[in-house]
Amino acid sequence: MSLYFSDNSFGGTIPQELGNLFRIEHLLMPFNLLSGGIPASLFNCSKLLELDLYSNHLGQGLPSELGSPRKLFNLELGKNNLRGKIPVSLGNLTSLRVLTFSENNLEGEIPDAIARLTQMVVFYLDKNNFSGVFPPAIYNLSSLQSLGMFGSGFSGNLRPDFGNLLPNLRVLSLGNKSLTGPIPSTLSNISTLRDMGIELNSLTGSIPPSFSKLRYLRQLYLSGNYLGSFSAGDLEFLVALTNCTQLQIIYVGFNRLGGDLPASIANLSMNLNQLDIESNFISGSIPHDIGNLIGLQAFWLSENLLKGPIPASFGKLAGLVQLSVYSNRMSGEIPDSLGNITRLELLSLSNNSFEGILPPSLGIIPDISGLVGIKEVNFSNNNLSGSIPGYLANFSLLEYLNLSFNNFEGNVPVEGKFKTATIVSVLGNKNLCGGILELRLKPCFTQPPGNSRKKLVIGINSMAPRWKWKGAEAKALAEPISKSVSELQLSLAKTESSGSLSSCNVLLAVEPEQAELLDRCCFGKLVLSAEKVKKWIQLSFEEAFYLLYILKCIKLSLRGRCLENEVDTWMYMRSKRPNFPAFFKTYSHLRSKNWVLRSGLQYGVEFVAYRHHPSLVHSEYSVLVQSGDSDRLRVWSDVHCAVRLSGSVAKTLLTLHVSGNSNREDLNLPTCLENYRVEEQTISRWSPELSREDETTSPTPKVTNVSNLKTP
Numbered sequence: 183m184s185l186y187f188s189d190n191s192f193g194g195t196i197p198q199e200l201g202n203l204f205r206i207e208h209l210l211m212p213f214n215l216l217s218g219g220i221p222a223s224l225f226n227c228s229k230l231l232e233l234d235l236y237s238n239h240l241g242q243g244l245p246s247e248l249g250s251p252r253k254l255f256n257l258e259l260g261k262n263n264l265r266g267k268i269p270v271s272l273g274n275l276t277s278l279r280v281l282t283f284s285e286n287n288l289e290g291e292i293p294d295a296i297a298r299l300t301q302m303v304v305f306y307l308d309k310n311n312f313s314g315v316f317p318p319a320i321y322n323l324s325s326l327q328s329l330g331m332f333g334s335g336f337s338g339n340l341r342p343d344f345g346n347l348l349p350n351l352r353v354l355s356l357g358n359k360s361l362t363g364p365i366p367s368t369l370s371n372i373s374t375l376r377d378m379g380i381e382l383n384s385l386t387g388s389i390p391p392s393f394s395k396l397r398y399l400r401q402l403y404l405s406g407n408y409l410g411s412f413s414a415g416d417l418e419f420l421v422a423l424t425n426c427t428q429l430q431i432i433y434v435g436f437n438r439l440g441g442d443l444p445a446s447i448a449n450l451s452m453n454l455n456q457l458d459i460e461s462n463f464i465s466g467s468i469p470h471d472i473g474n475l476i477g478l479q480a481f482w483l484s485e486n487l488l489k490g491p492i493p494a495s496f497g498k499l500a501g502l503v504q505l506s507v508y509s510n511r512m513s514g515e516i517p518d519s520l521g522n523i524t525r526l527e528l529l530s531l532s533n534n535s536f537e538g539i540l541p542p543s544l545g546i547i548p549d550i551s552g553l554v555g556i557k558e559v560n561f562s563n564n565n566l567s568g569s570i571p572g573y574l575a576n577f578s579l580l581e582y583l584n585l586s587f588n589n590f591e592g593n594v595p596v597e598g599k600f601k602t603a604t605i606v607s608v609l610g611n612k613n614l615c616g617g618i619l620e621l622r623l624k625p626c627f628t629q630p631p632g633n634s635r636k637k638l639v640i641g642i643n644s645m646a647p648r649w650k651w652k653g654a655e656a657k658a659l660a661e662p663i664s665k666s667v668s669e670l671q672l673s674l675a676k677t678e679s680s681g682s683l684s685s686c687n688v689l690l691a692v693e694p695e696q697a698e699l700l701d702r703c704c705f706g707k708l709v710l711s712a713e714k715v716k717k718w719i720q721l722s723f724e725e726a727f728y729l730l731y732i733l734k735c736i737k738l739s740l741r742g743r744c745l746e747n748e749v750d751t752w753m754y755m756r757s758k759r760p761n762f763p764a765f766f767k768t769y770s771h772l773r774s775k776n777w778v779l780r781s782g783l784q785y786g787v788e789f790v791a792y793r794h795h796p797s798l799v800h801s802e803y804s805v806l807v808q809s810g811d812s813d814r815l816r817v818w819s820d821v822h823c824a825v826r827l828s829g830s831v832a833k834t835l836l837t838l839h840v841s842g843n844s845n846r847e848d849l850n851l852p853t854c855l856e857n858y859r860v861e862e863q864t865i866s867r868w869s870p871e872l873s874r875e876d877e878t879t880s881p882t883p884k885v886t887n888v889s890n891l892k893t894p
Contacts, residue, residue: 184206189213194218196224201222201227211238219240219241220235222246230251231254244266254278255279258280259282260284264283266288281302292307292319308333308334310333357403362383370394370396373398375399377400379401379402400428402433402434407436411438411440412438417441430455432450436462437461440462443467454477456478464487464488468483488510488512492512498522500525503526531561532564536566537565557580560584562584562587577598592613593614593617672735673696706721707719708720723762725769728766753850761807761809768860778792787804789804789805805837806838807840
């Protein structure tokens with residue numbers, strides 16, 4: 183006897199009287215609107231073989247009578263609102279082959295009694311609130327072919343012999359939990375494995391190259407862990423995966439993978455349609471033959487250390503929908519061939535060093551006008567130049583176009599998508615004009631160049647910079663800021679304040695009184711927010727690492743995951759800014775002398791130094807950092823420009839030469855800061871009474887070292 187009520191929008195509760203149908207074998211009521219609890223009487227039906235209540239609104243707990251119908255082989259209770267614990271009586275259903283509890287609110291630990299369900303083939307526990315370590319009883323279910331535990335709440339390590347104990351798996355989903363330890367290398371012994379997902383955990387160690395033995399593998403999800411060691415050898419598994427000819431998806435982003443990107447990735451499966459290696463520490467360049475992956479639809483390489491150009495062979499990837507390489511160190515011109523990718527919807531090349539012009543007349547990407555389906559284009563923070571091509575206005579589905587902080591020039595279009603300021607951003611292109619009023623650009627007109635040139639005489643100050651102050655106000659300003667810093671340190675440490683890392687700064691959530699302390703100590707700037715309970719402070723990398731490493735009063739997280747130690751943070755900041763070690767050494771050197779520092783980008787330098795709070799006094803020094811083989815200030819014209827810019831705003835130029843650590847491997851640890859030396863020099867502007875219009879030469883600078891820079 184069978185009852186089939188699938189997908190009928192039935193509501194109400196399940197009648198208790200169904201339990202009187204003693205001869206019923208199949209009771210299938212999935213995809214309805216049933217509510218209430220599961221009647222215990224249903225499990226009095228001793229001949230019941232199948233019970234399918236998937237996707238309803240059933241609540242309450244699982245009845246203890248669940249284990250009564252011993253012939254039951256299919257029990258599907260997923261996607262309901264069931265709560266409570268799994269009854270121990272479940273272990274009596276020794277004929278079970280399919281058991282699904284996914285997408286409920288079940289809790290507690292999995293009873294050891296399930297070890298008796300040795301005929302089970304499908305077991306889904308996804309998206310529940312279970313606790314405890316990975317259930318040991320599961321290792322006894324050697325017949326399992328599909329094991330789904332995504333977001334189920336279990337923690338702990340996976341057994342090293344995992345693959346030997348569950349040798350028949352085809353689908354393994356253990357993502358979004360709290361698993362730790364290494365990936366068992368024995369997983370490569372599961373020759374039947376097709377889909378493997380252990381993403382969003384806290385796994386460490388390497389990705390086993392032995393995965394090359396998984397010839398039927400189609401999907402591999404390992405992103406969002408702590409896999410890798412920031413070094414060469416981390417990507418050996420990618421080379422090995424070229425043997426997996428059925429691979430369709432590889433997700434290994436948001437890990438610690440380092441080393442050069444192997445050229446052999448161009449030999450991965452031609453069935454590959456998604457490849458995600460973003461947010462790692464991968465160096466090298468994109469292989470020239472990447473166009474061999476003709477099935478690729480999404481390629482994410484952003485937030486790595488990649489160099490070199492975009493290979494022209496990308497134009498062969500006609501089915502590519504998303505290409506993201508933002509926040510790398512790539513360079514060169516954008517190849518013409520990108521215009522061949524007519525299905526492209528997202529193109530993100532920001533935060534690199536791409537150069538060249540975009541107008542179709544010069545053929546940089548002449549066919550990109552055919553990409554009318556593109557939705558998001560981000561060229562920001564590069565060195566692109568020339569005029570903005572008019573065809574960008576014709577992208578009918580465009581939702582976001584960012585051309586900010588390049589060297590574009592000329593008139594900004596006012597047609598098409600350029601009519602909407604919320605879609606288009608052109609900030610930081612000083613030679614752009616026109617456009618709609620909301621863009622607040624200067625009007626387009628031709629201005630004849632001026633023909634008067636003023637000469638500037640530079641003087642070198644051999645004395646240490648010192649603060650100049652007068653009277654009672656000076657005495658008040660001279661109060662040591664260290665007292666406030668100590669108060670801030672205690673307050674932040676007590677509340678275990680945590681900041682969130684992005685590609686260029688840190689957002690720190692604090693209490694209102696802590697925000698006032700941070701302002702008093704000159705850390706960060708307040709971000710306007712409607713939130714009243716918390717305040718948000720934007721910190722530079724130097725400020726955040728100072729609070730983390732020197733004062734040890736905050737924690738940092740990356741995309742919601744707390745970074746385990748200072749080394750992780752150091753490596754991340756170094757990956758985003760290769761000169762970070764020298765900059766931080768400079769920052770901590772000056773802060774140790776109770777100087778107050780702010781960003782100096784608007785003055786063409788790294789920092790500006792204040793004798794006290796910026797709102798009370800003007801900065802007296804513009805600070806320029808020189809390290810390693812830096813070419814800054816090597817020639818007179820550089821000195822002339824730097825001092826002239828500083829002098830125009832009444833500042834003395836302070837240069838700090840950072841040296842003493844050339845070993846690249848040493849830079850992987852923040853302890854390398856101990857080996858740095860900082861040498862201080864000041865260069866001041868001298869304006870003689872003689873007319874500078876008549877000066878024909880400028881004296882050659884003689885820089886005097888300053889070994890003991892005064893504290894304010």
